[in-house]
Amino acid sequence: MPCILALDQGTSSSRAIVFDATGEALANAQLEFRQSYPEPGRVEHDPVEIWHTQLACAREALARAGLAASDVVAIGIANQRETTVLWNRSTGAPLAPAIVWQDRRTVVHCDALRAAGHAGLIRARSGLELDAYFSATKLAWLLDNIPDARHQAEAGELAFGTIDSWLVWQLTGGRRHVTDLSNASRTMLFDIHRQCWSDDLLALFDIPRAVLPKVVASSGVLGETDPALFGAPIPIGGLAGDQQAATFGQACLSPGMAKNTYGTGCFLTLNTGQQPVESTQRLLTTPGWRIGARTDYLLEGSVFIGGAVVQWLRDGLGLIERAADIEALAASVPDSGGAVLVPAFAGLGAPWWDGHARGTLLGLTRGVGKARIARAALEAIALQTVDLVSAMQRDGAAPLLELRVDGGASRNDLLMQIQADLLGVPVVRPRQTETTALGAAFLAGLAVGLWRGLDELAGLWRAERRFDPTGSADWRASRLAEWHRAVERARGWAAP
Numbered sequence: 001m002p003c004i005l006a007l008d009q010g011t012s013s014s015r016a017i018v019f020d021a022t023g024e025a026l027a028n029a030q031l032e033f034r035q036s037y038p039e040p041g042r043v044e045h046d047p048v049e050i051w052h053t054q055l056a057c058a059r060e061a062l063a064r065a066g067l068a069a070s071d072v073v074a075i076g077i078a079n080q081r082e083t084t085v086l087w088n089r090s091t092g093a094p095l096a097p098a099i100v101w102q103d104r105r106t107v108v109h110c111d112a113l114r115a116a117g118h119a120g121l122i123r124a125r126s127g128l129e130l131d132a133y134f135s136a137t138k139l140a141w142l143l144d145n146i147p148d149a150r151h152q153a154e155a156g157e158l159a160f161g162t163i164d165s166w167l168v169w170q171l172t173g174g175r176r177h178v179t180d181l182s183n184a185s186r187t188m189l190f191d192i193h194r195q196c197w198s199d200d201l202l203a204l205f206d207i208p209r210a211v212l213p214k215v216v217a218s219s220g221v222l223g224e225t226d227p228a229l230f231g232a233p234i235p236i237g238g239l240a241g242d243q244q245a246a247t248f249g250q251a252c253l254s255p256g257m258a259k260n261t262y263g264t265g266c267f268l269t270l271n272t273g274q275q276p277v278e279s280t281q282r283l284l285t286t287p288g289w290r291i292g293a294r295t296d297y298l299l300e301g302s303v304f305i306g307g308a309v310v311q312w313l314r315d316g317l318g319l320i321e322r323a324a325d326i327e328a329l330a331a332s333v334p335d336s337g338g339a340v341l342v343p344a345f346a347g348l349g350a351p352w353w354d355g356h357a358r359g360t361l362l363g364l365t366r367g368v369g370k371a372r373i374a375r376a377a378l379e380a381i382a383l384q385t386v387d388l389v390s391a392m393q394r395d396g397a398a399p400l401l402e403l404r405v406d407g408g409a410s411r412n413d414l415l416m417q418i419q420a421d422l423l424g425v426p427v428v429r430p431r432q433t434e435t436t437a438l439g440a441a442f443l444a445g446l447a448v449g450l451w452r453g454l455d456e457l458a459g460l461w462r463a464e465r466r467f468d469p470t471g472s473a474d475w476r477a478s479r480l481a482e483w484h485r486a487v488e489r490a491r492g493w494a495a496p
Contacts, residue, residue, distance in 0.1 A: 002073040004445050005062065005234065006437035009054050009079045009163050010242065011100065011264040012311075016057035017434055018065040018072075019441040021450055023460040025434060026067075029060035036097065041104040043346075044097035047085045050163065051170045055229065062230070069232035075171070075225065076238030076444030078245035078436045079163040081186045084138035086149065086211070087166070089159050092174055095146050098163075099138040102264075102304060102346045106137035107355040118204060125201055127185065127192045127276060127285030129353050133302070135162060136188035136205045143207070153208045160211040162186065164239050171236060173226035179213040180239035181290045190215075192276060192287055195295070218244070218289035219443040238443030242436045243267040244288045247298060249439030250404045250430065251461035253454050258392075258400055260385055260419075261436070262409035265349070266306035268388040269298045270397055281391035282351045291446065299395065301350040301388030305343040305359075307409040309377045312345070319370045327412045329374040336376040338363040340486040343380050348491065351391040358493040362486050381409065382419040383483045389423060402426045402466075406435040413467075421471035422479060431464040 001020050008015045015030040031053040036044040062072070082101035087094045099105070110132050113119070119130040128134055139160055143150045152158050161169065165179045184190040184197075189207060191198040197212055216222050218240045224233040240248065243261060247269045250259040255273040260266060269288070276285045276297045288296040305312075310326050313319045320326055344357035361373070389400060405427055409415055420427040432438055445451045471479075 002450055003065070003067060003071055004441040004450065005058060005072045005075045006441040006444070007054055007058060007075060007077045007167065008242070008434070008437040008440065009050060009077070009167060011080045011102070014050060014053040014057050015437065016054070016061040017437040017441070018061050018067060019438065023432060023438060023441075025432065027061050027065035028434070029057040029064065031057055041107075043100040043103040045083065045100055047087070047094040047098045047166055050098070051167065054167060055170075059230070069230040069234050072234050073450055074221070074235045074237035074444035074448045076440030076442070077164055077167055077236065078240055078242045078440040079167065079183070081162060081183060081241040081243070082133060082135050082138075083163050084135045084142065084160070085163065085166045086139065086142045086146070086158055086160050087169075089157055089174075092169070095149060095158070096142055099142065101133055103138065104132050104347060104355055106132040106141050107347075109137045109140070110355065113204070121200060121204070122188060125191045125198045126188050128188050129282055129284065131353055132355055133304070133349070134186060134188040136201065136207065139207060139211075140205050153211045156210040158211050159213070161213050164241070165213045168223065168236060168239070171225045171229065172223045176223040177213045178216045178222055178239075180216055180218045181287045181295065182218055182241040182244040183239070184215045185287045186241055192285065217291065219291045219446045221447050235448060237445070237447030238440050240289055240440060240443055243269055243300065244286075244298070245439030245443070246406055246436040247271065247439065248289055248442055249435030249437070250406060251458045252404065253458055256398055257404070259404040259406060259435070262306050262381065262405065262407035262415070264306065264308045266303035266381060266385055268301045268385060268392070270392050272297050272299055277395070279395050281395050282353055283388070283391055283395060284350065289443065299392055299397070301391060303384040303388070304346040304349045306381050306384070307407070308345070309341070309343040309380060310409070312343070313374060313377055319374060326374050326378065327414050329371050330378050331414050333371045333375055335372070336379060337368045337372040338365065339368045339372050339376040340482060341373065341376040341380045342486050342490040343377070344490045348487070350388060352487070352491065354491050356493060356495040357491045360486060360490040360493075362489060378412070378415045378418055379422070381415060382422045383480070385419060386422050386480065400425050402428050404428050404430065406430065406433050416467045420467040420469040422476055424469050424471070424473065424476055426469065427467040428463050429465045429467070431462040
């Protein structure tokens with residue numbers, strides 16, 4: 001049976017999964033890589049380590065499935081978005097560590113642009129909020145702070161890319177410098193209406209056009225791997241940012257369908273069809289995917305710290321030994337005992353967009369121990385998601401009938417029940433929770449004819465468990481009011 005190799009390059013780990021033509025996972029491999037925090041507010045990755053871990057995972061997944069390159073009809077790639085890499089075209093060597101999407105070093109640059117009145121132009125062209133989250137100010141920082149980088153960039157000697165571009169460059173032996181529509185739209189340099197790099201935004205951020213990758217469709221053969229990597233060339237047929245890929249893998253293929261991914265951050269996306277919808281609630285308007293001449297658009301709300309709060313409890317506070325331990329610890333108490341945790345460690349995303357917010361833990365009494373703090377952490381993940389759903393409904397979206405969920409933390413049954421209770425609608429977890437990788441596989445499979453169309457893909461989606469809400473409307477309103485009081489205390493904390 002023909003198979004697809006999906007590469008899922010995330011914020012904390014690289015993974016690879018082999019899928020068959022029914023969408024079932026045959027084998028997988030995963031490797032974590034180092035997270036670097038050189039200064040407060042800075043987050044960096046080693047691009048070479050990302051490449052090496054991703055290649056090792058791909059080879060290991062194929063080995064575990066007992067497959068050779070000749071058994072794989074295509075590779076699909078999903079990736080952490082906005083993370084910024086700058087490398088030399090001749091040597092292929094990065095000029096500096098990758099600046100991760102969570103990095104806040106360019107908040108002051110964004111503040112200056114906002115004060116100068118440029119936020120409206122950025123929103124109109126890119127569909128994005130002016131924020132250090134996106135790639136444009138990260139790339140500008142690299143060009144301004146690496147000696148001679150700007151001169152080299154203007155001379156065409158350097159290449160910029162988000163992680164998808166970096167991986168494709170490596171996979172093709174430097175023959176292809178491309179990105180897809182969904183990743184390009186997260187740079188704050190791309191005109192989502194004309195679907196091309198924006199001259200206005202390039203001038204505003206002082207970015208030389210010579211460093212940019214070519215923009216290609218999300219589904220379509222864009223090149224093939226260097227034969228030396230897997231023993232034979234494999235077509236690369238799918239490319240998408242992780243949240244767009246997860247939306248596709250969740251079969252949210254019709255307007256009004258929504259999913260939430262619980263990863264390092266949380267990302268809620270709502271399919272709005274083939275026309276971009278401008279948000280009045282500071283949500284993001286973003287292309288989902290382009291297949292042939294058709295582009296589907298999404299409304300997206302981004303939570304910067306989702307599952308990462310569990311990592312903090314494990315690595316920063318030592319409250320748990322393994323991330324999975326949080327469910328039993330939080331379930332050992334009936335509630336948080338009045339404690340409220342706002343995990344604004346990297347600022348607050350939608351709908352607040354406050355780069356100066358910082359984490360707070362409020363409502364502490366002698367009765368609050370590690371179990372109640374663990375419970376407050378899970379509630380914080382769910383409460384941030386409720387804010388996103390509420391914002392979408394204020395933007396005119398119809399009330400959700402259900403929320404499809406995925407990502408590592410979606411396997412936490414207690415968190416999913418808390419989410420349903422606070423949201424007031426059913427939460428549905430699919431049988432295949434690795435929907436980011438599955439979406440990349442679906443896009444690649446479409447490109448080579450493994451699947452005939454979107455209806456066939458929708459038929460492959462299966463629910464594994466449904467969590468129905470149990471809390472009353474009054475209880476939900478009370479919890480949200482308490483949460484918003486805490487958010488207000490976290491906002492603006494690190495402002496100059």
